[in-house]
Amino acid sequence: MITTPDGTIVCETVLTPVCAENEPCRIIVAVMRDITERKKREHELQKMKQRLKASEERYRKLVEFLPEAIIVFNREGRIIYVNIAAVKLLGAKQKKDIVGNFIWKFLYNQAQAPKKMRQRWQKALGVQSSFIEELLRLDGKMIYSEVLLSSIEYGGEPAIQGIFRDVTERINYERQLEFLAFHDPLTGLPNRRLFLDIVSQSIEEAKQTKKGLAVMYLDMDHFKDVNDTLGHEIGDQLLKRFAKRLKENIGANAVPCRIGGDEFLVLFKDIKKRADIEKLVRRLYKNIQEPYKIKEYEIKVTISIGIAVYPADGTTPKELIRRADQALYEAKIERNSYRFYIQ
Structure with missing residues (x-):
């Protein structure tokens, strides 16, 4: 370091002795190079690293104990930081189980990752809106998570911060409500x-x-006799067993429905001729009347059926159901029989 009238400069010095043959060295050549600017840059870089480290430490202190899971990953999707809540959310035991992995690893539907996931996440990042993602925990459990993404700087590099909140219970409840809006709660x-x-x-x-x-x-x-003699609990079990057997015996191209009580509807599609329907009904009769074993009881069931055909008997859903109900009325006169609607 040398002090001049203009200030202090930092020099890098190389000393080389100059010696004559068989004489002691009396001359040393010094080569000096001004490295003041380099040292300034190194000093500034060191200060920047210290600021970044301090900033990173402040960030970690801020989010480490938040109840929401925080996951920070780089632009390639590699996870570089998780807080304690994220370790719990992803079913891990410690942070090192997660850090270093790609975020796509925790996508439940991995067939979409990473391209489609990146596109969806990039779109959400641009508009700063949350979305629901299916995640796969390390313990194999699938969860629904609400995700909110934002761009940050972490370790001096561009990164993405994700706030993840487990909404599995809420989603399952909403789906249950939706299911119950369109399905019979007893038989499904x-x-x-x-x-x-x-x-x-x-x-x-x-x-x-x-x-x-x-x-x-x-x-x-x-x-009604089953309910009156064996009780409603047995009656409900019979309805559930009956519905299951009904579904099993109408074929893949049919849709069953429970209206209520002991009344059911079935839609048969792709019918070519009346004989097709009669074949399905006979099979149903045979299998539906096999005894039902419920607790200590063995219950035999018979059914009455009314049938309406599109387009001959009606061209709207309500009209077809009404005509089938009218045919059912005729079948119930004898019981254990079926009738087609007759105009």
Whole structure:
């Protein structure tokens, strides 16, 4: 370091002795290079690193104990920081189980990762809006998480901060409410509301394909006797077993529905001729009447069925159901039988 009238400069010095042969060295050549600017830059860089470290430490102190899971990852998706809540959210035991992995690893539907996920996340990042993502924890459990992304600087490099909040319970509750709005709570079958929508859609499809449809209206004969003699608990179990057997015996191209009590509807699609319906009904009769073993009871069930065919008997869902109900009324005169609607 040398002090001059203009100030202090920092020099890098190389000393080289100059010696004559067989003489002691009396001359030393000094080569000096001004490295003042380099040292200034190194000093500034060191100060910057210290500021970044202090800033990073402040950031960690700020988010480390937040209840929301914080995950920071770089532009390639590699995770560089997680807080304690994120460790818990992702089913890990410690941070090192997560840090260093790509965020795409925790996407439940990994067939979408990383391209589609990046596109969706980049869009959300641009508008600063939250979205729901299905995540796969390290313990194999799937959860729903609300995600809010923002751009930050971490360690002096551009990064993305994700705030993750577990909303699995809320999503499951909402889906349960949605399911109950369109399904019978006892049997899980579609309810009348959903059935009407399905029939309406199927009619539109039938107009294009020129194929027929049939709506079957059925109820269990003497079901009230089961409730009266064995109790409503046994009656409910019988309805559940009956609905399951009904669904198993109508084929993949049919839709069952429980209206209420012991009354059910079935939509048969792609019907070509009346014989197709009769074949399905006979199979249903045979299998539905096998005894039901519930607790210590063995219950035998018979059914009455009314059938209306599209387009001959009606061209709207309500009309087809009404005509099938009228045919059911005729079948119930004898019971354990089926009738087609007759004008």
